[in-house]
Amino acid sequence: MAITYISPRKLKKYYIDPSCDAKFDQQFDGFVQEAMEYARQAVNRLTSSSDLDFARVYETLFKMPKSDKQRFNWAKDFRLMNPHSASVRMTAYEHVVGVLRDFATNWRRTPNHWEADVRFHCDAQTRFIPIHHSSSSSLSSSSSHLTYLDPTNSVFNTGSFPSNLTRQAFTSHELSTEGAKGQVHNLFGLTGIQGHSNVQNPARVVIDLGQKTWEAFSDSIRSIREKKSSSRYQDNASVSDLTCMLLKYKSKVDDVSQWSSVPKIIFHEMMHCRYYGLHDANANANASATCTCTVGSNWQSCMDVVRWGSGPSCVVLNAESYAMLGLMAWLADVRPDDEETSGYTLSREDEGERVMGVVRFYSDITA
Known part of the structure; x- marks a missing residue:
């Protein structure tokens, strides 16, 4: 029987704020493209x-074989990505392939933040305005609640915002708009909360890359430039280049979770956009509208996810599982210069090592 995949029917757009190019040495769009290449x-x-x-x-990551036959209706999570998804019942494997294929092929950059589905910022969250919100709405469970408003993109952040400043990244997608089609109204007496012609994309989310991420990037680039170990890795080397250099001298890597490269962080955060609706480990559909990511969320968080009873595996809704799968696909093509066909993959010999995320180099890796 032919396999049915989600058909990507909506072209989606992302916007990169100038602060990202400033923090990432004009390489940020390349990192977004690299994340999409991981998915491809x-x-x-x-x-x-x-x-x-x-x-x-x-x-190992999704705790079920590709051949698992149980089918589920994914319409709730994919109503925006595919208008025909309501009639589609598919296996977890088909669902995963559909998400990855859509991310790999169906995103384009736009210079206009107001129309973008995803907006990237790296400005240390200085644009956020603290406000006291008093309402019975879903924005607050108490009568008086300190909320942070991003007037540039008209979104709220109601999580533990001060702690977000030290995270690798976080995503805000609690809208501050009212009415149809994302029309923005003057909110709580504040001015200047408007998009282009008073309209913002109603499917928008905002991704902030935090201080830990850009500092790690700067340290990696500085290390590469100082070593200049070969002509292949010069001033335009990326974090992934550094990882590749380390791998070239090791047949075994103890823990794949050590990699928190910028493309993988972007990959993870993109999985939180409204078109995919993925959460963090062990979160459910009622989770907070804000995602915050730290180094500890990597491989181990994927291993810690449990399966729901009769529903789809929770891991299929875990953003890090997809990002880690993309990173593992990239590692499978990493090889020393003297090898023509080889790469890194999870340990074949030891199930315990596989669960811990140990990857090894093999000269006969399958393709």
């Missing part, structure tokens, strides 16, 4: 019937 490589490997190594990676 994961789709290619997942849909290959001969790639047994990557099938093992998928089974």
